[in-house]
Amino acid sequence: MAEEIGAAAATIVPSLPTRLRQRWADWYRRATWVDLFLAVVRIVILVAVCAGVLNTLVSQRYSATEWFSFIAFGLTIGGIYALIALGYTMVYGILRMINFAHGDVMAAGTFAGYFAATVIDRHGLIDSAPLAALVGTMIAAAACSALLSLFVERIAYRPFLHVRSLAPLICAIGVSFVIEYSLRGFFGTGNRAYPDWRPFEGSIDIAGVGVPKLQLLSITAAIVLMLALHVVVNHTRLGKAMRAVSEDRDAAALCGIDVGKVITLTFVLGGALAGVAGVLYALVFKQIAAFTGFFLGIKGFGAAVLGGIGNVPGAMIGGFVLGLVESTGPALFLDGLGIAAPFQLRDVVAFSMLVMVLVFRPQGLLGERLAAKRA
């Protein structure tokens, strides 16, 4: 009996090559000229990247140590992107809108952290209790960003909760502008340098390669926070309410969930994470300025889309992948293609990846395909 079914299945289900051929024929029949063009684009990009990678690897221009430091750096910046991405992902999951001011909320947090850190440093706490000092700085930054995020929600999103239009998007762009130029007006046009976290300077030997302690600290902090958020989203009442609102706002309201409050808390939570991300960024890069936030925010959004927007673990993975591609990309494929000064083009790599993800795989690495009405 079982054998018969097996035999029947073997005749019904065609072999793998046949299936592939059928799928190809099917695709080709439906494809418009735009699809063909995009397929060509995909192939060209794939070939270019492969050629670059091969060329770099064959020519052995970079030593293993250099690769290791690229990767460590990629993970560091990736953790920061991931924390920013969480804010985008949570807001998107609930409102189906991008919070364009998120990056600037983060920048405001870095400034709050900077002032807290200078005060802490003046009392010598960085040397005597470095970890507590760092936590204090992060709390200051997170509080400022959370507050500002609340403000953004009130100004740009709350009034447009019931209409579907471009208004919140444009309003958020306006808020982003206001925050940037307010920061500039308040704190001046110059860069500010974070104090050195002296006990955490220097590097640790891992497998014979020195990795800066601050980078390790940054990666650890990012992972701890992401796990904390994962717990909040999956194992608390608030998380349950957030998931309910993101499924169906009306149904959630019918079940007695205070939708307005959940939206507000989502913004607050995302803002707080962005504030911490800002402090981590400032610890690694030292310099902060009024305009650092916007493009970091856009890249954080890219990380969120890469991982599958609305998906919390996806945002974490997306952040790390984007960080790694950005840090190794110029050396890995641009250098191999013989492009001069590849490291200037780091942003080109990151943004190209963002565009490609948006175009070719808008559901991201982990996300389920968003229905058209949601996207």
Place this chain on the structure above:
Amino acid sequence: MSFEIVTSSYRLRTRRRAPWQAPLRIGLYSGAAAVYLVLVGLFNALEQQSLIEELFPLGQAALAACLVVGCFFATREGRLATRIASGALAGTVAALVFDLLFLLQYVPDIRQVFIVAAPRLFRELNWGLGDPIGAAIAVAAGALIGATTGAVAALPLRPRRAVWSSLIALVAVGAFEEVLIVALQGASALKPLRRLIFAYDALSPIGALLVAVAGAAVAASWPRGGVKTLLPAALQGGPHRRRALIVLLWAALLLSPLIVNAYYAQVLLLIGLYGLMAMGLNVELGFAGLVDLGFVAFYAIGAYTVALLTSNNPLAIADLSFWAALPLAIATAATAGFIFGLPVLRVRGDYLAVATLSLGEIVRVLVSSDALKHTLGGAQGIIEIAKPAGFGLTLGQPWQIYYIVLALIVVAWVVSRNLDRSYIGRAWAAVKGDEDVAQTFGIDLVGYKLLSYTVGAAFAGAGGAVFATMIGSVYPASFQLLISINVLAILVVGGLGSIPGAVLGAAALIGVPELLREFGEFRYLLTGIVLILMMRLRPQGLVRARSPASRA
């Protein structure tokens, strides 16, 4: 994309509040606004100028305006006594919040935080009388202004309007006094008038009084229905009157650069340039609903094409005249729009905004990188771009280039109006309304979106070409995201989908800040605030686009 589609039946409740709560809240807000004004540096920037000579600096006027606007909202209902009381309450609260600013000077190292917090600022804030007296004066002034606003708000319509419009006239004349003084200086016949109204660089007390009276008189003689009754009367007064109006408008557009000096010609040119770009973005965002934040890329492509084709520079690949390079620049930008659009236009909404923003940024970074230095000049850019020339004369002056922009605007106007009125415009409107429904009706989404994107890019390319020849050099630093956002703001202010709105928006957002030079770097702050306010208060913009249904 319309502003009325309701997506959720879930509604926020409004709670009933005690009568004193609203003024309290509004007082807090307007006090916070005044503190913000000081800390962000706007007060300092305005303090350099006087509204009324030696009596009333512009900075103080701005703080008072914060208070008056707040009290205006706090005293909108109730009887006379209620209004006065709530106004006074709001004013007092605002002043108390403002007084917190005085505490800031006792915070150690406050200058390290807020760069404006110098001792001089605090002396200016308390009129050099010491903090306790200064703070008390502020509270007294706040209460007085609040009570007065309440009393004015309780007046009957006409006197109330007279008061408000005299205040508005005063502020308007004060804000534009630099421009007005220069304008009045030009005409010698008006010299006595200038002497009467203006002292050296601000209003004289008598002048202020005159301006206030004039404002009140205008309000008193205003027709009952407001502007709405005036405008249609002029516009709909038969075809003859309408034609006369159009001729007048044309005369103004054609003659204005000849009358004004070089600086104002430059301002007019900038307005035209941004108006042209806004018309391009209008085709994308206003007609087809495509949010394009990478608009600057096509502007850059147009500018660089002209630079490479006409400049007297080793990097140049040809030695064409501007007239030959202009169509090529437009064609290149349109082609770039087509190629960029192919992949990008399959995404929609917010995703499209981010994708286009990324494309714009990729173009900017590529242009400024060393990798393309040998073709595009890297961060140093390309200099020595030829001015337009022909028939033995060179069009180098701003007022001459203004005519080129004007011609381009006319072409862009005709093209976009005809597109909008054709079946293409209907298809765009359908795509803008709902992509899925449009597709169901057999509209080729990709094709129509691509068309709109290409046409928009072509307009931007034309703008870039003029920009290159106007400045005479192109640098990557000129093509920031800022420009895309500026153009977006112009369109939002003018009215999405409205062609005259694009030009009007450019005049409002490029021309006005250019004339209010004391705002300087704060103009972008104002751009942001204007974006928010327009979306909240008047999402259809200054000129409402005619809805597709009424086009018939």
